[in-house]
Amino acid sequence: MPGSMVEDRKPQDWFNLVLAVCLFISPWVLGFVGIATAAWNAWIVAVILGALAIAALSVFAEWEEWINLVAGLWLIVSPWLLGFAANTNAMWTHVVIGVLAAVISAWAVWGHRNAPHAHA
Secondary structure, eight states, rough: OHHHHHHHHHHHHHHHHHHHHHHHHHHHHHTTTTTHHHHHHHHHHHHHHHHHHHHHHHOHHHHHHHHHHHHHHHHHHHHHHHOOTTTTHHHHHHHHHHHHHHHHHHHHHHHHHSSOOOOO
16 A cells, blocks of 8 residues: 555645745744844745645655755754844744754654555
């Protein structure tokens, strides 16, 4: 049942897509659109996460999950590296979404590596 293996990964891809949308709208919703570095970081990483999630929904590739993991880790450290950690809304948004994205991507990689692969 190779289709079920692909279906099992879809929740992670949908979660990443939801995270991408949340991250993209967060500067407006949480009021840090005036902090250009934080807002642009959120928008750029959201587009990357969203594009990879959409791609993974059609065809899974492990490298997409590794990029998501790196993007999640970047979100976690970016408030300090880019200098907007003093804004708690921006900082916590980046850290929480970063942790969630990293965990979801690690979950997808772990699932892919530990799932029985179908041989044609």
